Amino acid sequence: MTDNPNIILIYADDLGRGMLSCYGQRHFETPNIDRLANEGMRFNHAYGCAFCAPSRASMLTGLHDCHKGTWTYTKGGIYKNISSGKMEYSEITELIHTTGLQATDGDVFLPQMPEEAGYYTGQIGKLEWGFATTGDRIRRHGWKYHYGYYDHQRCHGFYPPFLFDNGDITEIKGNTHADCGKHQNIESDENLEHRRNRKGKAVYSQDIFNEKIIQFIRNHKDKPFFLYHPSQLPHGPIAIPEIHPAVKQSSELTTYEKEYASMILKLDETVGIILDELQRLGIDDRTMIIFCSDNGHEVYAKQVGRTTGRNKSLDNEQFDDITTKFYSETGGDVFNGNDGMGGLKFSSWEGGTRIPYIVRYPEYIPEDTESNQMITNYDVMPTIADLLGMNIPDGKDGVSFLPTLFQQSEQQQSREWIVYASRLGPALVTSDGWKCRYINKNNTFQLYYIKEDYREEQDLSSDYPDLVERLSGWLLNACDGDYHHGTPHAHLTEYPTKNLT
Template structure:
């Protein structure tokens, strides 16, 4: 059936989705209209919301992150991709994986990142921590070197694990620093080196606004001891994981304190988020619940992540239940910088900047996810779904009431639909129909 403009229903929905995405974006102020904010975006590796005191955990020590939440805003419905590379590609480009994902460990060189955008707006840019977006030498020939180097992704300076080589990430790390690999001694702890790089960047930023992106090495497996572990010989992965969470929080505190010590607190927004759920070998207590990590799964325990941000102005401590998708960080960072969005790029993100400023927000009604992490090897089936805060609809028609069925064991059958579930099916199906039928950049076998 064609509408009055001669478009099919699916074509019409796709064009409408582009318009809807654009209306999510704030009107960005020019550099002359307002002082541009420094931005620190910290992303921990492999840790879900269940591991933080500000989300109710009493099992782990996260005082610095909890303090950030107590003086800022804590989001309760932030959703990542289930795995590291898919999350990073979406976060850095503002696009759904269905538009620009090409393979694990790769960021396609044609993609504009938030660092490109901010650098063109006059920002100094830095990245330190974990890269895994170039295709290091241990990957297959189809992947090796087919991604993007950090200097080509818009960053002025970098200190990163796993750019073109693998090496260690924790004790005695091999790190790629401003274009060259450096092997550190065995008594050097990699996360410390990366944190030092971020702190030095902040201290030496000068008069220009800066963007510091810190995709942390912690708390990904393996689970070695940290410099603060009581037993340096411990092989208890659950205990070592807890020590790693504490040390991760310590490094976040170092960065926040550096911002304060430099007198930049009022001019800097600090955001902390996780890249996907916790490792599946880790069990955590959250109240009376025992939660097994869901990394790699599309359930809440694989995709629902902590997100805490400082705010601008006198907004006070807040808890926000707006839906936030990883694609939303790109337009939000652009808004903080007063940067003009690229006119020729389709962005799937909706800015949550009004929540940081105390302004009038335009929150999402739903998010869309496309997940196919290993297309080059053909591993794992493609998965797509749309969800709101309560319900999730998969591409094969399965509907789950996630509030009641967080592990997605009991789909809601169409034959037992209520008026509410019938309406939500229609709403979420429209979201899926508005997106491309096939991935636009994946070369399928």
């Protein structure tokens, strides 16, 4: 037993905040995630990154994703070579360990801090680094126990023939598809038939993770633990064993949309399973739960004539993410998953990077509270360090928001801005509501005042040239002197051998 609280970090995948009823979803309710919000604090101004890999790396390192030479990641898909017989597991491990930047002795990662404080650390679910990783790398980051996928491409299917348990391959009986049963990414008769064909799809990955999560909590209930669950849900392509009863009779949703909603409700069930187990074990009141997502919304329930994606509107207007962008009404997103903001995943628009963020810690965090404090995913490390009474490692970018959680506003460290990368270039958001976007295609800047322009419809760069000059200077400094560092390709490293994936 310890006075230090257990910590559970639940990291959704591509979950726009508008998909949760506590942030306004109207087609279904997410009662268990809502319970976290009702019994804790919900943030209205939280940022992830533009997509998954940099977001996870940023959170684990406590660094934003616009630096030069901080980390690299390799392409996914390499682990399919095990199923095809082209490579041995040991060959894949060796290749990943010799491609790109590797952790140095002085690098400190998020789980190492709780581990140093005597916590048992565990990671269950989607891989926690890049698009392909290894058991040795996960252990180097500080996870004593780890179970799940090691390859991002395999995470696009929800019926894995094998997963990894502390680095060892473990077979999942009844799952026979090398691609983990991956479906198509747009509705069609062929896709519907594919989804309904259950051959080789015996066990759904989230059900496996639920069992492992409960087992982990039970095994470590008597000493402090830090459990990280990066879920695949609700990342597409859409796959779910059955439509959830909460949406099955909906007259407003198509079958495809009901299946997508059921993926969010499946994640909500996981939250409920965790909450129920903590209560059953009598450790609920000494467990902090953090629930958030890696990036903003993405549209997966795409249907011809009803719902498009990030590239064009229902009227066939092309979105360039410079002067035109996705909105729920023009793209036909019945869910309004980006909560009325502009843009989707991969972009630097608010809809691509603003995320749901909820923290619950009974008796310490007041119930049913909201915060407009601007936070970001690289604030997790300093916040947990603060919670444990530990010093934040030198050189980190994050700021602890623990004082905000405990409503000690006079102790909350102020920050001028946060920054993140995207395909078109980096963006900087200030604490007083200004946002500067760099567009690498034409080497220009845009300026928005998001406190009054939630949808980012009015570019004010020509009206405030001095402000653009100042913010673009901050942005350049954050990018270590080169705006290119604020793009994903600056961190991607190719494997030295061709045709591996």
